[in-house]
Amino acid sequence: MDGIEESLILLRSGQCVVAFLNVCPHAGRRLDWAPGQFLIDQGRLVCAVHGASFERTTGLCVGGPCRGSSLRPIAVVERDGWLLLDETNG
Numbered sequence: 001m002d003g004i005e006e007s008l009i010l011l012r013s014g015q016c017v018v019a020f021l022n023v024c025p026h027a028g029r030r031l032d033w034a035p036g037q038f039l040i041d042q043g044r045l046v047c048a049v050h051g052a053s054f055e056r057t058t059g060l061c062v063g064g065p066c067r068g069s070s071l072r073p074i075a076v077v078e079r080d081g082w083l084l085l086d087e088t089n090g
């Protein structure tokens with residue numbers, strides 16, 4: 001990803017934060033409804049384009065046109081109150 005700007009989705013569940021590339025595996029579109037605004041319905045992240053729904057902790061699609069595929073996880077670490085890309089893991 002050198003030199004290319006990417007949009008990430010950060011989801012917190014308690015003390016755990018997971019990150020995914022903001023690209024839907026169905027048609028490669030962003031998942032946000034408006035820049036930085038996402039829909040969480042019944043605990044699942046919903047893609048704005050065709051409504052695929054994803055588990056918050058794994059990124060697995062559990063409903064919609066790309067069921068069984070997953071968001072691309074991005075390794076992050078929390079350090080001193082900051083969330084950083086984990087360069088040791090990818």
Ligand code: FES
Binds near residue numbers: 025026048050052066
């Ligand atoms: S692009 Fe996300 S469900 Fe189609």
